[in-house]
Amino acid sequence: MRKIAIVPALNEERSIAAVIAEIRAADPGFEVVVIDDGSTDRTAARAAEQGAHVLTLPFNLGIGGAVQTGLQYAREHDFGIAVQIDADGQHDPTQLPQLLAPLVAGEADVVVGSRFLGERNYKAPFVRRVGIRLFAAIVSAVVGQPLTDTSSSFRAYGRRAIVYFARDYPHGFVESVEATVIASRCGLRLKEVPVVMRQRLMGQSSLTLPLSIYYSIKVLVAVFVGIFRRSAYELKED
Amino acid sequence: MTPLRVSIFAAIAALILLAVVFELMRSRRLQERYALLWLLTGLVVFVLAVWRSLLGWAAGAVGISYPPSALFVLASFFILVVLLHYSTVISRLSEQNTALAQRLALLEHELEQERSRA
Numbered sequence: 001m002r003k004i005a006i007v008p009a010l011n012e013e014r015s016i017a018a019v020i021a022e023i024r025a026a027d028p029g030f031e032v033v034v035i036d037d038g039s040t041d042r043t044a045a046r047a048a049e050q051g052a053h054v055l056t057l058p059f060n061l062g063i064g065g066a067v068q069t070g071l072q073y074a075r076e077h078d079f080g081i082a083v084q085i086d087a088d089g090q091h092d093p094t095q096l097p098q099l100l101a102p103l104v105a106g107e108a109d110v111v112v113g114s115r116f117l118g119e120r121n122y123k124a125p126f127v128r129r130v131g132i133r134l135f136a137a138i139v140s141a142v143v144g145q146p147l148t149d150t151s152s153s154f155r156a157y158g159r160r161a162i163v164y165f166a167r168d169y170p171h172g173f174v175e176s177v178e179a180t181v182i183a184s185r186c187g188l189r190l191k192e193v194p195v196v197m198r199q200r201l202m203g204q205s206s207l208t209l210p211l212s213i214y215y216s217i218k219v220l221v222a223v224f225v226g227i228f229r230r231s232a233y234e235l236k237e238d
Numbered sequence: 239m240t241p242l243r244v245s246i247f248a249a250i251a252a253l254i255l256l257a258v259v260f261e262l263m264r265s266r267r268l269q270e271r272y273a274l275l276w277l278l279t280g281l282v283v284f285v286l287a288v289w290r291s292l293l294g295w296a297a298g299a300v301g302i303s304y305p306p307s308a309l310f311v312l313a314s315f316f317i318l319v320v321l322l323h324y325s326t327v328i329s330r331l332s333e334q335n336t337a338l339a340q341r342l343a344l345l346e347h348e349l350e351q352e353r354s355r356a
Binding site for chain 1: 333336339340342343344346347
């Protein structure tokens with residue numbers, strides 16, 4: 001089964017090369033596609049030097065649009081497994097085997113690396129942790145399955161999920177919560193596995209408090225409306 | 239009853255709106271599908287401005303004691319509908335814009351691969 005790592009990147013020239021090298025070191029079977037989401041630095045060049053495929057978006061689409069571009073690439077080039085990994089080094093590629101296991105075993109279509117399952121060493125501001133917990137509780141109720149971490153962007157997708165999300169994936173920021181709801185509504189099987197995330201290698205979280213509030217409201221509305229929405233497409237595996 | 243001057247003023251305003259919309263369509267700066275709501279707005283305001291007893295009756299039916307207010311309420315309602323329509327248009331355009339950007343990135347990458355192979 002061909003595997004690809006989807007790395008959405010916006011101005012991550014300082015960490016992107018290391019992230020790609022780490023993915024390769026952890027599992028040489030992975031091809032890497034970096035989606036340059038409108039960077040103004042040398043992110044694309046650094047990624048290309050490391051031998052990654054680089055898809056350059058003409059302007060910034062936001063994380064959701066970038067991830068979807070990677071999934072479209074995976075669909076068109078017949079990858080059976082895609083993993084979404086942050087370009088800032090938060091996600092540890094040595095944990096890829098845990099993330100892939102449920103896909104390989106055929107138990108799930110979407111596997112989410114959760115910061116709150118198993119041993120907990122996730123350090124985040126109190127407000128952020130509360131927010132994550134709150135979303136987890138709401139989304140768990142909506143999808144009828146206990147979930148602990150719906151905003152984690154360390155995720156793996158099987159072929160059915162790749163094909164579906166290539167056509168229908170939420171755009172903008174904090175898209176993962178909506179994606180979880182969409183996945184469950186259209187019949188994709190979700191599973192969480194415990195992961196440990198690192199402090200980001202470079203840079204700061206892009207979320208300020210007013211933005212967090214704005215995104216939280218946006219996501220809550222999207223999730224609520226999503227309950228009443230039919231799937232945009234049928235599930236299939238082409 | 240609506241004061242005559244209000245009726246004349248509203249009728250003229252509606253006619254100007256209709257004329258401007260017509261001119262924009264004629265010069266191809268406004269597509270028919272986006273003009274329809276404006277034309278409807280102009281027509282309804284015009285009809286109610288000219289047919290004064292209808293406006294009086296309609297205002298009375300919904301409990302508005304001063305009929306010209308009904309004209310404003312109606313005009314605001316149409317403007318809200320037009321704005322909401324624009325929001326749907328913008329949403330669709332932004333979806334399409336995203337899809338095009340993604341397509342462009344994928345095709346550009348493919349083109350580069352072809353070139354380096356050649």
